[in-house]
Amino acid sequence: MxxxxxxxxxxxxxxxxxxxxxxxxxxxxxxxxxxxxxxxxxxxxxxxxxxxxxxxxxxxxxxxxxxxxxxxxxxxxxxxxxxxxxxxxxxxxxxxxxxxxxxxxxxxxxxxxxxxxxxxxxxxxxxxxxxxxxxxxxxxxxxxxxxxxxxxxxxxxxxxxxxxxxxxxxxxxxxxxxxxxxxxxSRALSLERGSLLDIILQLKEIKPQMWESVIEQLEKVSIAGDPNLGITEVLTSVQDSLANIVAYESADKPQIKVSNLTRENLRKVLTVFMGSGAYKENGSEYMTPYFHQGTGTINTLVLSLLSMIANIKExxxxxxxxxxxxxxxxxxxxxxxxxxxxxxxxxxxxxxxxxxxxxxxxxxxxxxxxxxxxxxxxxxMPPAVKVKKYRDEFRRRFCESLLARRVLITEGKTEYDVYSSASRKMQCLHPEKSYSFDLLGIALVNAETDTQVSALGQYYKRLGKTVYAVFDKQEERDSEQIALAVDCAYEANEHGIEDVVLKGIKPSVLLRFALDVVASGEWPPHLSNQTPYEGMKDDELYTTMKLYFKNKKGEGALAELVQFCEEDEMPLFIKDTIISISETVYPISLPNDINEE
The missing domain is CATH 3.40.50.300 (P-loop containing nucleotide triphosphate hydrolases)
Known part of the structure; x- marks a missing residue:
């Protein structure tokens, strides 16, 4: 206030x-x-x-x-x-x-x-x-x-x-x-009753004394009087036909007029014209009805009229x-x-x-x-979010989640990126299915820690949202608490998103991704003594890539790996979770191969 x-x-x-x-x-x-x-x-x-x-x-x-x-x-x-x-x-x-x-x-x-x-x-x-x-x-x-x-x-x-x-x-x-x-x-600058211009005139107690003058001028305008147009001839024929049925003077001298020639009719047809930015050959600017302006211009015009109304009214x-x-x-x-x-x-x-x-x-x-x-x-205010953090970092994502019908809570930024990337990838692989969280009307929310998942779940359920949560392996008590706080809980069998992805992906796919990183020159120099190579053993590759992703935490590297995967290469838990969430929104019949391990 x-x-x-x-x-x-x-x-x-x-x-x-x-x-x-x-x-x-x-x-x-x-x-x-x-x-x-x-x-x-x-x-x-x-x-x-x-x-x-x-x-x-x-x-x-x-x-x-x-x-x-x-x-x-x-x-x-x-x-x-x-x-x-x-x-x-x-x-x-x-x-x-x-x-x-x-x-x-x-x-x-x-x-x-x-x-x-x-x-x-x-x-x-x-x-x-x-x-x-x-x-x-x-x-x-x-x-x-x-x-x-x-x-x-x-x-x-x-x-x-x-x-x-x-x-x-x-x-x-x-x-x-x-x-x-x-x-x-569409009604802002018309003289129709209740339009913004009409409201302004009423507030200013302005009563335009123009109606009689306009009606008198319009009565003299000849619309179709030229015999070459042929309209007068048709109207005369109509008059002659009517004369055989009703008294002649009751349908005399039919003409075409500009309007009904009443105040109310003029209120609806009179409108403000504005420059269009286009010029005729004689150099004069072509004027068009204001509602032919761009929608953004019209809305800005409405704002100006609103400001006038607010300034006039106490x-x-x-x-x-x-x-x-x-x-x-x-x-x-x-x-x-x-x-x-x-x-x-x-x-x-x-x-x-x-x-x-x-x-x-x-x-x-x-x-x-x-x-x-x-x-x-x-x-x-969302739970555990301080005012400064909300103002500086959280506000846009929070507002998006309030506009969504459904929310998916992840326990960290890496999980947020991975599941978002995986859902888009699956949508690309199966465009006829609804896997993308955007298309499903699901907003992702980063809880930043597993201890806040249940609190955020309760918060969004209070607001009438359908709430999903995906999280790492928890203690039994914590797992039950999250399950009670949300509509659908998805708990992984691993204690970290890196293990969820790395243990859920084939070593051959992981090596192919690793060699691609090396070939692109993006392998970290300080890890040069652990650079992946063709024929690297699976356990050594796992240890090396876990170190790589730990080093790249917060940069979206794990999401890039998921995006790199083809359909049958996607980490199974992540793929199954996205399919399950999709089916709660739009029950769908999935091809057999997508459910194969």
């Missing part, structure tokens, strides 16, 4: 029976980014907030329809099902407190709940502050045979009270703006879907930074690690949904 500013923000969202969400209770602490699988409910959360706080959302008819109810069920027997959405806003300004007056309630930040009754002294606590609690209720009306919905001040829904709507003028006091991915750019809460689309990483970061700087609260959905990097782990909410029950779990 920025110091010195009143920070109005949504702190809680409750949802029942809305779209894919049967129930949800989500706590938010300021600026946040929602991450999760496609169709996990991220956009539905924003749509729910928009039903409660969006100033123009309830102007649609119908406000909701059949598909907005969980499972499409708006009736159960003779009883109607209710969509119920509750939003709590805190950090209210003095102006807001005065405006909302008797509708102010009290939020206890310690218990994360509204104080529902006496004693009054409870509101004096430093952990309690004024709050605005709003509720959208939507249902099917059998009497009207239609759907209806309205937002109310929650306190007026108590028994014995008269429900009071949360009206458009009230919503503007909270300044919620929801920017949907698919239409934000209070604004932005909810923005996938701001990273078509933007390079550095622009993604600028978008996030700018929106956060100019708003009271900024909420995003994203599939970009570059966007996630701009948030602390506590501000990243991992969304998961099971049987209609949605949960939003703050990621929090």
């Amino acid at each position: 920025l110091a010195g500013r009143t920070q109005m923000y949504i702190c809680k969202i409750g949802i029942s029976n809305f779209r894919g969400i049967k129930s949800a209770s989500i706590l938010i602490n300021g600026n946040s980014v929602f991450v999760g699988d496609n169709n996990s409910g991220k956009s539905t959360i924003f749509e729910a907030i928009d039903l409660v706080m969006g100033p123009d959302r309830l102007a649609r008819h119908p406000v909701i329809d059949e598909h907005d109810f969980y499972g499409g069920e708006y009736l159960k027997g003779d009883k109607t099902v209710q969509i119920y959405i509750e939003v709590v806003v805190i950090g209210l300004s003095e102006d807001q407190k005065i405006h909302f007056g008797n509708h102010i309630e009290w939020w206890d930040k310690k218990s994360n709940s509204i104080i529902s009754g006496p004693p009054a002294s409870a509101t004096d606590s430093d952990d309690v502050e004024p709050a605005l609690r709003l509720v959208f209720q939507g249902n099917y009306s059998p009497e009207e045979d239609d759907f209806e919905g309205q937002t109310f001040f929650a306190g007026t829904l108590r028994e014995g009270s008269v429900p009071e709507p949360f009206r458009k003028k009230d919503k503007r006091k909270c300044g919620f703006l929801y920017l949907r991915t698919l239409r934000t750019g 209070n604004v809460i932005f909810a923005m879907e996938e701001p990273e689309i078509a933007l390079p990483p550095h622009i993604q970061k600028r978008v996030i930074s700018s929106v956060i700087e100019k708003s009271k609260q900024a909420l995003f959905t994203s599939h970009s690690p570059y966007v996630l990097e701009e948030f602390s782990p506590e501000q990243i909410l991992v969304i998961s949904r099971k049987d209609g029950v949605l949960s939003a779990e703050p990621a929090g």
Whole structure:
């Protein structure tokens, strides 16, 4: 949060029976980014907030329809099902407190709940502050045979009270703006209602007095009056045919006009044109509709308009879907930074690690949904990772793992490189199969030590991930602990990745690789007295190459050996582990030769 500013923000969202969400209770602490699988409910959360706080959302008819109810069920027997959405806003300004007056309630930040009754002294606590609690209720009306919905001040829904709507003028006091991915750019500089340009004009209280003048000019434009075009002749024939059926004057003088010549029609067709960078022969620049610009340019344009809106409004809460689309990483970061700087609260959905990097782990909410029950779990700092290490080294890989549905925990950097390399190699050998961890949607996580494998396993399972772990031979107690912490545990029979690879590979393959290293001039000079040679004994070769890989630890040399192997030369444990993991994601029928030792 920025110091010195009143920070109005949504702190809680409750949802029942809305779209894919049967129930949800989500706590938010300021600026946040929602991450999760496609169709996990991220956009539905924003749509729910928009039903409660969006100033123009309830102007649609119908406000909701059949598909907005969980499972499409708006009736159960003779009883109607209710969509119920509750939003709590805190950090209210003095102006807001005065405006909302008797509708102010009290939020206890310690218990994360509204104080529902006496004693009054409870509101004096430093952990309690004024709050605005709003509720959208939507249902099917059998009497009207239609759907209806309205937002109310929650306190007026108590028994014995008269429900009071949360009206458009009230919503503007909270300044919620929801920017949907698919239409934000295409509507940015049109005059269509709800476009960013229209929002700016409304905020500036500018009401363009141009409609009558434009309509008058368009009425005089002749579109197809030239007889040589032949269109007039066809239209006259249509008129003559109609005259045989209806009164002549009711279908008189058919013409083609530019538009419907109404204000609403003009709002949809009028748009801003911009220079295209192409020039006509007369030297003038060819102008095109702004949405013909590159996607990156359009998104940058949207950012500029958002900045204008934020500068005009005293209070604004932005909810923005996938701001990273078509933007390079550095622009993604600028978008996030700018929106956060100019708003009271900024909420995003994203599939970009570059966007996630701009948030602390506590501000990243991992969304998961099971049987209609949605949960939003703050990621929090990974276990045993200190703040400086997270900031300097771990952050990008951590963000990538939060975006993945599945994670594979390895106990060290060498294991990380080996399994990543082996999965890509197997994918190349069998492109029709899904062996590459990237294609399987699996992010690799380096635990850096075997003692942290179980802790990281518990961490990622808490976030709803499917967790795999591959590790060296352990003591029985440690092995059991890891198995309990993850979904699938793969324990090697060796006490080190070097032995897993070297003992799992044929000596002939190892010698071929060693001679290739020597031939390329990459054999370490200080190991010259142990240089591999043709006819070297197997045990001597094993000892020499183990020393070589120990010397090259951290440089990816062991992964190069795995990449060097052909299919039947791959270390058996590594190959079997990758096949087993693949089958848990996509059960596949494997050719017999890949299972042969």
